[in-house]
Amino acid sequence: MADEDILARLEATIRARKDSPAVRSYTASLFFQGRHKIAQKVGEEAVETVIAACSGEDQDIVPEAADLLFHLMILLADAGLSLDDVRRELARREGQSGHDEKAGRPLSFRPE
Numbered sequence: 001m002a003d004e005d006i007l008a009r010l011e012a013t014i015r016a017r018k019d020s021p022a023v024r025s026y027t028a029s030l031f032f033q034g035r036h037k038i039a040q041k042v043g044e045e046a047v048e049t050v051i052a053a054c055s056g057e058d059q060d061i062v063p064e065a066a067d068l069l070f071h072l073m074i075l076l077a078d079a080g081l082s083l084d085d086v087r088r089e090l091a092r093r094e095g096q097s098g099h100d101e102k103a104g105r106p107l108s109f110r111p112e
């Protein structure tokens with residue numbers, strides 16, 4: 001059974017690292033390097049997830065997805081946001097088909 005509280009604990013750890021930059025910590029070092037470095041790591045981990053999805057065993061996606069989620073949570077924290085903000089956005093979308101949402105966009109917002 002998965003640990004259902006891990007994201008809440010990880011989020012608290014990430015916030016604590018943001019507030020205590022002196023601690024020797026990978027997370028704190030990313031906050032120190034700033035938004036561009038954090039965003040770059042999110043991009044790298046996203047690409048590594050895509051590579052795992054397209055070339056490895058399905059189970060290989062799991063550690064890459066964990067890296068991606070971890071770095072995405074650091075990005076959210078850097079912006080003063082949290083998983084709750086993402087939960088609220090997902091809840092707002094709940095029940096609306098992605099096809100319907102896309103069809104309702106103004107023409108200028110519709111990529112091909």
Ligand SMILES: N=c1c2ncn([C@@H]3O[C@H](COP(=O)(O)OP(=O)(O)OP(=O)(O)O)[C@@H](O)[C@H]3O)c2ncn1[C@@H]1O[C@H](COP(=O)(O)O)[C@@H](O)[C@H]1O
Nearest residue numbers: 010013014017024025026027028029041044066067070071
């Ligand atoms: N969940 C994670 C976690 N997932 C991945 N990583 C680290 O994220 C890094 C990303 O891997 P890469 O190979 O891309 O890193 P890298 O090549 O060293 O990065 P670059 O210097 O090239 O940018 C590695 O150093 C991983 O160890 C994590 N580091 C920390 N955590 C959690 O965060 C907590 C706090 O960690 P510290 O901030 O290090 O104290 C830990 O107790 C864990 O719960």
